[in-house]
Every structure is written in structure tokens, then in C-alpha cells.
Amino acid sequence: MPDDALQTTEDAPIKLGELTNGLGFLIRIAQVKLFENFFEHLGEYGLKPGEFTVLWVIGLNPGLRQGTVANTLHIKPAHMTKLTGRLVERGLVSRATPADDRRAVRLSLTPEGQKFVDSKKDAFLNHNFDEKEALSPEEAEQLISLLRKFTGLNACP
Amino acid sequence: MPDDALQTTEDAPIKLGELTNGLGFLIRIAQVKLFENFFEHLGEYGLKPGEFTVLWVIGLNPGLRQGTVANTLHIKPAHMTKLTGRLVERGLVSRATPADDRRAVRLSLTPEGQKFVDSKKDAFLNHNFDEKEALSPEEAEQLISLLRKFTGLNACP
DNA sequence: TATTGTTATACTCTATAACTATA
């Protein structure tokens, strides 16, 4: 039985050994695949996965504080500032300073932003990755379920 | 039944909606978790997951060409140059120019590099992530199997 | 001409700390 190989310009197949059982490595390769898929379908809008996710969360929680979005999505505050700035520049998000705490920044979608999220929702949520991928619908659901459990994102048990 | 929430400094729980079914989002959060785990266990050596993976692959395939490593691990050539340089500086990897193609660079582990990989192998391959994680051993195996299928890394069936 | 690897540039993301303005 030959060793497992990925791809090569080399003569001999490349051994990966137990790396193919490593969760970290698999997650990284999976992410590469998903990024490719994302840019294939949504790249024309010039938004990246993280930016789309921020739009989505703001859309579901209008007036959410910027820091809360950052915490929720594991985005660092410094980066969040720049990311928000980009979305505001594109006219998709608006900032507001609430009167009760003037340090805070509350975010909402502009009408354009809401329209954009609505129209791209399906493609964004990867309901499209079942093109000719390796997984059956049942396996995909199982994978998502296991990941949700692993990440501790099980909603309401 | 309340909407799903993650964490918040906010008054109301944050709605994520169908985001928790999005493979892209789950993979990202899973990676955050795995990175934390990695740095907790291996951070003291100052190596990052990608660097460790490169060491591992070179160890299994001594004399492998640099470009092949890059292709296999989805590392861009320009970045691979810098990454290799760091590992050489640390004395873990040695470069060699083969006589048959003097454009190429072939990589091998130094004795120190080999010793390092051997000693950290178990921790690296995340055989350690079962501490008090959410998944049972069976679920973990299932998750790995599904990811391997999704990424097209099924070795030899 | 094509290929391997390197350099250079630029941008994103991360990490950190210092700063402001509020509280």
C-alpha cells in the first residue's frame, strides 16, 4: 500500500504520514478550499469572508456595538476599526454614537448594505458548496454538526 | 426558544442566525480554537503551525524540493522562501543545491531538526486536543474522516 | 523559451502598546 500523496512536481510521491489525521492541517486545507469557493462566487464584489460575516451579523443585530461584533467574530479591535471603515466607505454600513455612552460606536446596515446582504445571503452561507464536492448532503450536515459541537457553538440544546 | 448567542458585553444576546450552519464560519472558529491549543502546547518553541508542518514533511521526505513542499502545503513560493530561511537560521533545516538541476533547492532536517520533530510529534499532531474538548474520541475520528473526504485527502482507500 | 527560486512591493490580518475620550 503506497503512502498518501497530495500533489507534486517531483518524481516520487510525497509522504504526509499522520499529518492527514491532524485536525489542524485538515482544517487549514479545508479553509483554502472554502476560500477558493468564496472568491469564485462572491469575489466580484470585492468583499472577503470576514467582511461578509460582519455585514451579516450587523444585519441581524442592528445597532450592535463595534466591540461586540469584534468579540463575537474573534476580530481584534484594531483590525475591526479598519474593517468597519472599509464597509462605511463602501456605503454598506453606518456608524452612530449613542447618547448614553459616547465612547461606543453602534453599527447598522445602510439600505444598500441590507439589499446586498439579502441578495447574496444564499451564496454566502455556502449553501452552494454542494456543486460537485466530495460530500453528500448528509455528510455535509454531519460535518457541520460536528464542527458546531467542536467549536462550542451549539445554539440552544 | 432563544436565538443562538456566542459571547457579548452587550445587553441582548447576539443573533448569528444561519451563520452557525455556514461551513466557512465554523471552519474559521475551529481554526481559532486549534491555534490557541497549538500555542498553548508548542508556543514556547517559537514555531507556528505552518512551520511545524514544513518540518514534518521535510522529515518524511528528506531532500524534497522547496517548491514541492510549497505546492503540497499550499504555501506561496515567495512566502516559502522566507519560511525556509527562518528554519535554516534556527538550525533545524539545511539547504542543498543538487548537481543535476542547479536551480533547485533541496531541503533536509538537520540532526537538531530531526530531534525536535521526533520529540514534539505527538503534541503537534493534535493527539492532545482531547483534553476536555467537546468531542468524544469517536466523534473526533468522524470529524477528521469527513474533513479528509471534503479536502480530497483520502489517502489510499 | 520555460522553469526554479528569489527579491520587491503592497495589502490583509494579527499582536501590542500608547493614546483619546469618555465613564
Next chain:
DNA sequence: TATAGTTATAGAGTATAACAATA
């Protein structure tokens, strides 16, 4: 004092193109 957000800086990773040496 502590907190929310910003700014600044540095490093890693990515993308791209131009380049040298070799094939």
C-alpha cells in the same frame, strides 16, 4: 481607574510581478 475605540508599529501570510540562473 477602568472602558471603548482609535492610532501606530511590527510581523506573518498572501498576491503579484519582475528578476537571475538554469534548463
